[in-house]
Amino acid sequence: MKEELKRVREYLMTGVSYMIPIVVIGGVLIAFSIALSGVQEGQGAVVTNPFLKSMMDIGNAAFSMMVPVLAGFIAYGIADRPGIAPGLVGGVLANQLKAGFLGGIIAGFIAGYVARWVKSWKVPKNLRPIMPIFVIPLVSALIVGYLMIYVLGNPISYAMESMTAWLKSMSTGNAVILAMITGAMIAFDMGGPVNKVAFMFGSAMIAEGIYTVMGPIAAAICTPPLGMGLATLLAPKKYTKTEREAGYGALAMGMIGITEGAIPFAAADPIRVIPSIMIGSSVAAAVAAIGKVGDHAPHGGPIVLPVVDNKLMFIVAILIGTVVTAILVNALKKPVTDDISAEDEAVE
Template identity: 80%
Template sequence: MKDELKRIREYLMTGVSYMIPIVVIGGVLIAFSIALSGVQPGKGAVVTNPILKNMMDVGSAAFSMMVPVLAGFIAYAIADRPGIAPGLVGGVLSNNIKAGFLGGIVAGFIAGYVARWIKSWKVNKNLKPIMPIFVIPILSSLIVGALMIYVLGNPISSLMTSMTNGLKSMSSGNSILLAILMAAMIAFDMGGPVNKVAFMFGAAMIGEGIYTVMGPVAAAICIPPLGMGVATLLAPNKYTRTEKDAGKGALAMGLIGITEGAIPFAAADPLRVIPSIMTGSAVGGAIAAIGKVGDHAPHGGPIVLPVVDNRIWFVIAVIAGITVTSVMVNALKKPVSEEMEETSSLGM
């Protein structure tokens, strides 16, 4: 059991190490385009300059590849080359059904294990040459696709609807409790379906002239990447070389309100990272609610400060959330072993 858990961690790290450059490309290019364009009240990040728009398009294209690359190379680590194609297909389907990076991880493992199982079949020697280029990819992709669409698709859609209705019912009650819940949702899957429900609800409230719902969300948006970036600086011995490099990109992304900057860390170590960033974001959201922080733009991070009400409280909330996240995750993590460092380096 211990050996199998170790192998699962290695599979995850392989996927993460190939994904990190994609995250950095997408996040940094989008961050630069937004930073140079700024945000507008009620509209959020509006990029109109043609050059900056092209830069943002390149970044968005890279971001669209993030989950497929993660899934594809998790499957590759499990089944070798025959796992790549079904893993990529599973990752694209995860994007299509809005399952986020968590869905991508599931797709990658399904594709990898299915491809490895089919690869183990005893077949006629005349069929062996076409197995890795025809039989394994097609059968694996069909199985992964069926599971992603029919098993995961409907539950995710139903969950998003029920969460939206739940937030609406809470909006007339305790603002601090609502802020804690929404901030934790923002951090949970960092751009995935749960995150999107909280974000879209906050953005919808701006249209109603209620800015104190988006305020805590705006603070929570930047805490996961900034918290993980700071964590790598505080305890570098607890992170692989690729994670430390990702930490630098995460800091840049956090400043511009790109929560996805924390995904490489969560994908590599979800049991320690996700509770830490959720706790940090919840603390930041609660403080923002106490300080009645309002955000007039559907965006987050320090870049929205020009359109934020009660800015001092916003800054306090973000700093508190970063502190909680970085201290908690480093307390939970153990120093990286030489073996794990080698696994990370091989992935790159």
């Protein structure tokens, strides 16, 4: 059992290692384009300069590849080259289903194990040459595709509708409790369906002239990447070289409110990272709610400071949430083992 868990960790790290450059390209380019353009009240990040717009388009193109690359190379780690194509297909479907990086991880493991199973088939000698280029990817892609569409798709849609209705029912209750819930939702899948429900709820409240819902959400949005970036600086021995380098990108993305900057860390170690960032974001949101922070733009992070009510408490909330995240995750994580470090160097 312990050996199998170690192999699962290795498969995840393979996907994460190939995904990190994609996250850095997308996140940093989007961050620069927004930072140089700023945000507008009621509209969020509005990039109009043609050069900066092109920069944002390139960043968005890179981000669209993030989940497919993660899924494709998890499958590659499991089944070698025949796993890449079905893994990429599963990752694209995870994007289309708005399943986020967690959906990509599921797709990668399904594709990898199915491809490895098909590879084990006993076939006539004259069919062996076409197995890796035709039979394995075709059968694997069909299986992962149907499972993603018919098994994962409907539950995600139903869950999003249910969570939206639940948040609406809570909007008349205690503001701090609502903030803690939405803060945890923002961090849970960092741009995935749960995150999107909380974000769209806060954005809808802005349209109704209620800014104190988006305020805590804006603080929660930047806490995961800032917290993980700080964590790599405080305890570098607990992160691989690639993760330490990704930490600098996460700090830049956090300043501009790009929660996805924490995804590489969560994908590599979900058991320790996801609870830590959820607690950190929940704390940040709660402090912002107590301070009656309001955000007039559907965006988050320090970049929205010009359109925030009670700016001092907004900064305090982000700082507290960031420190809580870093302390928690570093308390849970252990120093990286030699085999993971060696694997990290090999990928480079």
